[in-house]
Amino acid sequence: MIASIEQAHNSHYLVKDYYHSDNERPGVWVGSGAKKLGLQGEVHSEQMVNLWKGYPPEGDKKLVQNAGAKNRRAGWDITFSAPKSVSVAWGVADDKLKTKFEQAQQRAVLDAFQYLEDTAAYTRRGAGGKDAQEKVGLVAATFQHGTSREQDLQLHTHGLTLNIGTRKDGTTGALESHHLYQAKMAAGAVYRGRLSSESQQLGYKLSITEHGTFELSAIPKKARDEFSARSYQIQDYLNEQGIASSPQNKAKAAAESRKAKFHVDDDRLRESWQERAKKHGLTPERLQAARKEVKPLSEFDRRRKQQHMLREALDQSLYYKSAFTERELDRALAENSIGKGLTYADMKAEKQRFFKSKNAIELEGGKDKEFTTKEQLDLEEKLHTHTMNRWQDKSHTVNSQHLFEAISERPTMSKEQRTALTHVVNPGGVKVASGMAGTGKTFFLDAARETWEKSGYTVQGLSLSAKAASGLEEGAKVKSRTVDSFFGSIDYRRAQQEEKPMAVGQQKHSGIGSKTILLVDEAGMVGTKKMTRLFAEADSAGAKVVLIGDARQLQPVQSGGAFQTIARQVGEVELKEIRRQKEDWAKESVHAFADGRAKDALDEFDKRGLLSVAEGKGQLQAKLIDDWAKGDGAKEPQNHLILAQTNDEVKQLNRLAQAKRQELGELKERNAIVGKDRFFEGDRIMFRQNDRDLKVKNGQMGNILRVDNLRKQLIVGLDKSQRVSFSYETYDQFGLGYASTVHKAQGVTVSNSYILAGDGAWDRHTAYVAASRAKDSTKIYAEGDPQKRKAVKEKLSERMSRDAQKQLASDRMKEVRKAREPRRVGQQI
Incomplete structure (x- = not known):
């Protein structure tokens, strides 16, 4: 993988033993640019020094305009690190197999550099590079290393990519570096793909892991962990500094915590590695025995x-x-x-x-060319067809007396809510209501449910998450389930019917019909595929679909944009009167965040002392936790929710909150260790996986009432007074619940919230959701120099105003057609 692409500094990269220690293989030139300069095979230091400065290998002329300049960017170190199991196998193997792994590593690196040269090697001509870009050949020196700075196994290659490209006409120029940065993740994937192929050719079975990588099945996890000191050191460093462990932060921490390499004899190192591996049953003989005969691919x-x-x-x-x-x-x-x-x-x-092929459709009009597929457009066309069929169905009438009674029984219902209620119960096979956070959507939906049920309809509540379905059931008294569960029940019913003989002309029944109302909450989170199937099922059965959502809140995880497109096609009713926040300025700030006017909202927070700025992530998190504790968060954590954007930030804030409660005596001594975490009596936890037997849902929270280590059990009091007891050895899908990601907090209402505006892709949608959770107070914490408060706010408001709304491909096509018809990339072959 590419660990980092960093600006090269002469004082670092020309240190002799960094690239030419006795234990390492000599460097090798790669790239067609190197070949054009007459560089093949082993790297020699004199060539390297001259090229580093921007001169040819023989040093007699300039290859780039600023050759020899002290402030010149010399190149980039592109590092490709093998999965830990490959490194362990390389270090434990006998000499012959060790060489094969080294050859496999080099071939994988060559594939990655070929990809970079094909897609990311560009230079410009003219003074200041004002002329058009040209493709060039790369000049790179690869240096294969086998150890980390802790002398642990770490097979990796430094690809020193020089800031020189060779053009077709034989001239040279400096590289356009942003292409390399854009290509680094894909290049890392190309490297891993080829290394996996080479590992299979050596006869090893693979275990495909998450995040686009793999491990050798023959290397046990304990053996991999044995040689992972550097990764643990980096994580410890991040934890100490209060920094989230993103790939970017890990790379920075690796540089800041880097120790100087020290020389250890190669034979002694290998003996040490083999002894350590032997403790886990891994020997050169067993490694050899794990290889299987490989047949070439036909x-x-x-x-x-x-x-x-x-x-x-x-x-x-x-x-x-x-x-x-x-x-x-x-x-x-x-x-x-x-x-x-x-x-x-x-x-x-x-x-x-x-x-x-005809399946490739090019969409133009943006900064980068985008593509979709004919299959995707066909899917969206199906959604449009089913939506229009439902819209043209003017059945599903209700008794006006039942509607009048539902309104009369709710004297606090606002005019806006009455309008929304009337809209959704009016005749029609599809209705859309868009409501801002805190406008009381479930209040009017309860009245709608009552009206429908009295009029003879069955209302089925649906939502993407189990927690949201539970909220709909509780707030609107609608029997609810997840969309996936709903589809599963239909599939099961049809499978059952397949097994039983059916009468001639009898139709397979999905379990819904023309007297069914499908009430979909948080419909903006439903992706295109699921929305299409939902409308297809409703259309087939003649059911009515009512979509409730807010396109300005979090976007669908999956390919989406269906909700706002349907709302535009069939019309919608909107709810904008916020009832959750008490003060007018707070309500207006929520509107500002939703509209992408983050600057206006942040100014209001700052004016009231609710925006804190601190330099460094550690200081910022400490400030947040101190404020949280002073505001009774340590005593009543259920009323004081901490919000962040990334899982790593949430983990760190949870640890800090737990430590603060322990310091203040809010936690009892009795505790249990589950996985890598310790949980005390009194701790607040969040469940991370639905469990029907326990009746808990992903995102649900509660407090640990009792730890029973004898029975390996926890007794947890859920927020709605229900208690659950479970074995933490059987069910371990929970974590500390003082802090939550913004994504998990959508739909949650609390008294007070504390927003860490740190890492992660903040945009107007996440900012809007985060700022609208609390009834009483919301505080925001931003990283930066307190003396440059205005600049910090400007930077944060820019991030929080960014529009990241998803679109259907067909909607993008309509935009493109304003310029010209989209074209197919090619013809079917």
């Missing part, structure tokens, strides 16, 4: 695997949004090549086939 199998790779890559690329860039497809192809015995050449060939 052309038929290779083609089949290429096609499979493309299908998976397209599914991955369209999972989160309805269009993708070529770079995103590259990464998806590479990640889905892992374990298939394929190379970059296979990936490149399959991508070219796709772009020549």
